[in-house]
Amino acid sequence: MPSIRKSQFTRLALASAASLAMAACATIPGANIAPGSPITAAEAQQGAEYHPQFIAEFGGEMSGPYASYVEDVGQGIAVQSGLATSPDAFDVTLLNSSVNNAFAVPGGYVYVTRQLVGLMNNEAELAAVLGHEIGHVAARHSARRQAAAQRNQLGGLGIAILSSVLLGDSPLGDTIARGALQGSQLLTLSYSRNQEIEADNLGVQYLTRAGYDPRSMATLLQSLAAQNSLDAQLQGRDNATIPEWASTHPDPASRVQNALAQAGGGTGVVNRETFMRRIDGLIYGDDPAQGMIEGSDFIHPELRLRFTAPQGFYMVNGTRAVSVNGDAGRSQLTTGPFDGNLDSYVRAVFRALGGDQQQIAPDSVQRANVNGLPATYGTARVNNGQQQVDVTVFAYDFGNGQAYHFQSITPAGQAGTFNGMYNSMRRISSAEAGQVVPRRIDIVTAGRSDTVATLARRMAYSDGQEARFRVLNGLFGDATVVPGREYKIVVRAN
Template sequence: MTNSTFRAFLLAAGAGSLVLAGPAVPTSRADAQGAVATISAADKAQGAKAHPQLLAEFGGAVTGPQATYVEGIGKTIAFQSGLGNARSDFTVTLLNSPVNNAFAIPGGYVYVTRQLTVLMNNEAELAGVLGHEVGHVAARHSQKRESAATRNTILGVLGSVLAGAVLGNSALGQLGQKIFSTGSQLLTLKYSRGQESEADALGVTYLKRAGYDPRAMGTVLRSLAAQTALDAQLTGSTDKVPEWASTHPDPASRVTAALALAGPNPRGMSNRDLFLTRIDGLTYGDDPKQGVVDGRKFTHPGFRLSFQAPQGFYLVNGTRSVSISGQSGKGEMSTAPYSGNLDAYVRSVFAGLSDQQRIAPDDVRTTTVNGIPAAYGTSRVNTSDGARDVVVFAYAWGPGQAFHFTTISAAGQASAFDPMFSSMRRITIGEAGAVRARRLMVVTVKKGDTLQSLARRMAYDDRPLDRFLVLNAMDAKAALVPGSRVKLIVY
């Protein structure tokens, strides 16, 4: 969660179109080298307008040599698509986001997060992921969506998933989306099964044309599936949070299909050592400038703020808010314009929850939490799945600054969030200064190193070995070779 960007937005993504002067996917290297397709001026204008909004939504762009390296690989793989002057027409951005994700929008704008980049193990995997996204552009998938709703809107997926989990298919779905979509850093264009498979296939094709090992598409999908499974185990969640690897079709079938597309005798470069050298030092997980999630605890050193989710809940940090999820309810912590009147603040948050029906608290009560002036209100709303309690709990943080929780739970279960409401506190300067970012460190395996000894160097107390194995695409029986290089996450 950043200090300055909290407003929600919906971004038109599919209104423009690619004007193709030839086949969408060239069939030979000669075709790829010719100007067989162009990105329209309208698409370029649309992408240029959306680009700064997306940067704000996803934590901004990483700068420096690591970003330059990712950009170069992206432009190289985009050239294989045959889209006009691909090297100059495509804008490739490494995003400062702690979510495993990659996406593209019309106009030749392609994005990959630093989190997903760190999960990769060679340059061919990076090229495969970027090639998949270029494939969506080349195949005009944004123009082929089945409904206007999915064609014209990019949505934070986590919000809709949380809303659906609590609210079901009810008229209050808009409320859930309003509450949760602002906290999400996950983004997908809701492509169909066929479109995702086609983009995988195009990614493999581009890998072959560029001289990369075409198996990389399958191996990176396998790593993503493993990371998604580990994340679910770490949070105790049964929710399948949509990420780049777990959209349709299911991850296992995508891995199998991608490896089959590589062919019986795949050849090509992987550039593992170069890749590891170039990405060494990338931030991993939350950037302290956006606040840090550590288990059930969230700390923002800039705001000198901390709170803890209740037992059985887990947190997902977003650019504008922090999402809270558990089986007995969902919520988010965010902020809104504050005039100095907490009563008016709480009522304004309720008023902004739904465009379809008026939602207002029964009353607004004032209290004090750890010396912080606070106010809260509750509203019971009937849905097709039963009554739901919506709570807004706000804190006066300073002149012109307030924060609030918004929660949804089954009627009578709102008290599950009481420990969280009472945990909000100001932290000391010392506590704020102690918040550190985790980062990637590439190390050379030495004689005597074991999986366990290397895992103990990971900056995690919970399941460091499992984290190490997933990070390096290894299993528990992997043999370490002295002189080889592996990835660690350290402070």
């Protein structure tokens, strides 16, 4: 969740059906262009138009040595696609996000998060993920997905509630109509399995042309699949594919063997030592400026707030909101325009959740005091056509014209699932805020007596140290550390 000032409200993770309709009426650049054709002026214009939105929605753009390195590698692999003859034709952005995420859009705009970069173990893997995304652009996959979405009239179907970030792919979420998609989101719709395989194959070709080891696509996918599985294990989830790569790249595990087959017996450089040196000190996990998940607590030192998620639920911190997810319901903490009246604020959130298709209003709006914070809340029972669900909005006045609210969905009669969380919200002191320290990647050299266990004990986590260390360093099965070789650990450091 971002740092939010009164003059810089982050929009709710919702969009009206009308905004989608406007986007759907627009011509889709690239929909009828042959795969592999050079970037057109229309595609370049579209990419430039949405570029600022992507930066805002995905954590902001990083600058400095880390970003320059990613840009150099990205431009070098992108030019292998034939979309343009000059590396400068591609805009490669390193995003300040703690989600494993990468994507590219028409016009030569390529994005990767620092979290995904931190999961990689060499430069060839970085080139692989960027090459994969460029492959989607070269094949005009996003344009074709947009056209299909418009034909199927995605978005604006019934209740535009809490967005896909909140609903995810849970059985409960599947019964609720998806929220309408913003124009920029239309460019990153989920790809089909065939499109993923095609992008993998193109990425392998680009790696080979650039002189990288083409097997790096497979090792990157293996690490990503392992990270997804570890996240599920640590969060107590059965579904190991949520959250997945960009929430749009299905089942990386099943694509590993295909990528290996495509690589064949090809060889090339991986530039492991260079990569390790260039990412040393990179923030790993949440950035305090966007709030941090610490066990079952979420703490935001800049917004000065803290709350505790219910037992059995896991949290995902995004740039616009933090979501709380479980089998018994979903919730999301975010914000909206506030004029000082919490009653009208809550009712406005309900109206936004309903969108243009259905009116949602609480049975009543009640006031409370939560740990010294003025609060207002209400619940509405909604029939979505398949079952009844309870939608709750619980808002807090933090003063100085700033309010935050939870928007939650539970099966009918179970709105109380999140009561403990609502009542845990509190304002934190400056001293408590000052104690929030980020985690960073630290590159260390294994000594003679070092083992996976000894290095893992240096990881700045209270749980899953060895599993985290193995996934972070691509050490699968019975693989061990090699003395004199560099490895990544995660430490607390300002």
